[in-house]
Amino acid sequence: IVYMADWNVIMFLCTPELANLDVLHRSSLYICDLPLHDFSREVLLASAQGSSELQQLLDLENKKSAEMQLFVKKLDMEMEKSDILLHQMIPKEVADKLKGGMSPIDTCEVYEKVTIIFSDVPQYTDILKSIDGQLVVKLLNTMFGIFDNLTDRNEVYKVETVKDCFVTVAGAPKRITDHAAKMMEMALDMIDAVAFVEDPRQGKESEHIKVRLGSHCGQIVAGIVGNKSPRYCLFGDAMNTSSRMMSFGSEQCIHITGSVKAELPENFTVKARGKITVKGKGEMETFWLENRVGRIPPKKDEVWPDFSKSALIAVSAEAEPIPAPTEG
Numbered sequence: 642i643v644y645m646a647d648w649n650v651i652m653f654l655c656t657p658e659l660a661n662l663d664v665l666h667r668s669s670l671y672i673c674d675l676p677l678h679d680f681s682r683e684v685l686l687a688s689a690q691g692s693s694e695l696q697q698l699l700d701l702e703n704k705k706s707a708e709m710q711l712f713v714k715k716l717d718m719e720m721e722k723s724d725i726l727l728h729q730m731i732p733k734e735v736a737d738k739l740k741g742g743m744s745p746i747d748t749c750e751v752y753e754k755v756t757i758i759f760s761d762v763p764q765y766t767d768i769l770k771s772i773d774g775q776l777v778v779k780l781l782n783t784m785f786g787i788f789d790n791l792t793d794r795n796e797v798y799k800v801e802t803v804k805d806c807f808v809t810v811a812g813a814p815k816r817i818t819d820h821a822a823k824m825m826e827m828a829l830d831m832i833d834a835v836a837f838v839e840d841p842r843q844g845k846e847s848e849h850i851k852v853r854l855g856s857h858c859g860q861i862v863a864g865i866v867g868n869k870s871p872r873y874c875l876f877g878d879a880m881n882t883s884s885r886m887m888s889f890g891s892e893q894c895i896h897i898t899g900s901v902k903a904e905l906p907e908n909f910t911v912k913a914r915g916k917i918t919v920k921g922k923g924e925m926e927t928f929w930l931e932n933r934v935g936r937i938p939p940k941k942d943e944v945w946p947d948f949s950k951s952a953l954i955a956v957s958a959e960a961e962p963i964p965a966p967t968e969g
Contacts (some may be wrong), residue, residue, distance in 0.1 A: 724736075730871065730872065730873075731865065731871060731872070731873050732798065732814040732873055734814050734815075735748050735814060735864070735865060735873060739865065739871075745864070745865040745866065745867065745868060745871060746864070746865075746866065748864040748865045749862055749863065749864025749865070749866070750813075750814075750862070750863060750864060751860065751861075751862050752812060752813045752816065752860065752861050752862070752863060753860050754812060754820070754858060754859065754860065754904075755810050755811060755812030755813045755820055755858070755859070755860075755861055755875075755879065756810070756811050756812060756820045756821045756823075756824035756825075756856060756857075756858045756901060756904065757800075757808070757809070757810050757824070757856060757857060757858075757861075757875070757879055757880060757883040758808070758809050758810075758824055758827065758828055758831075758854055758855070758856045758883065759806060759807075759808055759854070759855050759856075759883045759884045759886070759887040760788075760806065760807045760808075760828075760831060760852050760853065760854045760855075760887065761804075761805050761806045761807075761852065761853060761887060762784075762805040762850060762851070762852055763851065763852075763853055763892055764840075764851065765804065765805040767842070768780070768840075768841065768842060771841075771842040771843065772841050772842060776841050780838070780841055780850070781802075781805065782946075782948075783838055783946065784807075784835065784838050784850060785802055785807060786945075786946025786948065787834045787835075787837065787838070787944050787945065787946055788807050788809075788831060788834075789946065790943075790944045790945075790946060791827055791830045791831060791834060791939070791944055792809060792827070794830065794939065794943075794944070795811075795823050795824075795826050795827040795830065796811075796823060797809050797810065797811040797823055797824060797827050798810050798811070798813065798814065798815075800873065800874075800875055801872070801874075806887075808875075809824070809827060810824075810861075810863075810875060811823045811824040811827070813861065813863045813875070814863060814873070820858070820904070821858055821901055821904030821905050822904075822905060822906055822909070824856060824901075825856070825895070825897075825901070825905060825909060825930055825933070826933065826936075828854050828856060828895045828930065829895070829930070829932065829933065829936060829938075830938070830939050830944075831852065831854065832852070832854070832893055832894075832895065833938040833939060834939055834944050835849060835850050835851065835852050835893075836849045837849070837941045837944070837945065838850040851892040851893050852892070852893065853887055853890040853891055853892050853893070853894060853896070854887060854890065854894070854895045854896065855883050855884065855885065855886025855887030855888065855889070855890050855895075855896045855897075856883055856886055856895065856896070856897045856898070856901050856930075857879050857882040857883040857886055857897070857898045857900060857901060858879065858898065858900040858901045858903075858904050859877065859878060859879030859882065859900060860877055860878075860879060861875045861876060861877035861879050861880065862875075862876045862877055863875050863876070881921070882898060882922065885919050885920065885921065885922055886898060886927065888920075889917060889919055889927075894929055895929065895930040896914070896927060896928075896929065897911070897927065897928050897929070897930050898925065898927055898928075899925075899926055899927070899928065901928075901930075902928050905930075908933055908934040908935065909930065909932070909933045909934075910930075910931040910932045910933065910934070911928045911929070911930055911931065912928060912929045912931055913926075913928055913929075914926075914927045914928055914929055915927075
């Protein structure tokens, strides 16, 4: 404010405080209304340009943040797929030890008493000669898929499959006291469930696949051996004896040793087979497991495999290609 005596007036000079062009417009002013003698115009225009650039940078950062969140989500899904696949090959307890840096050989543990089952298809060689290889794969996939569901149903661990042989154990890697009962429940379910699998040979369409099972209870060492293609393996005479019980068994029968019989509760029905000479073992007294009092056999819809709903495929179906982060 300046008083000019010659003109007898008070000169009032000011510049409106405008944050941006929007405020200018709301004030019913225009750029031409701003004085020419100062930097008001330049400041306002620079502010508007800076605000626009800042908004662009903010939008870009928000876009990058959203892309990074998506990238992390996809990465978590890929890691989940890897864990699922790993746990299908190796028990979770052992896999966690390996991921923690433990040497494979250090994962091996002694289990004083477990129960093992070996099963095979006695007519497998004839089936191989009678049908196409693709049908053999379909047959084994269906049968083993049923057995996989039964391992979950009976809380036992699938050790391996070799050709038509399916091996399971109870008492490892999770130590339990009722391993024999769980394993024999699994065996009875297997005998019942193969009735759902048709014999693919010509002229045998009305019949179903038949299996024979052998079981023994004893000590084993279990763990990961080697660095490539890791697999949870069982070692010990109990494995060999269980295999012998299978080989000296009969179709649709469960052949067990006296050690298994001794571990079973009284509600299991066992029939003496007598003494037999077993290769590599000599004379042994063995038994046939017949049933369990009050047992309910599995239904087809409870155990039939649905490969489209496997855990790994379910996770894969949800996964999408991981986008590359935007540069800039």
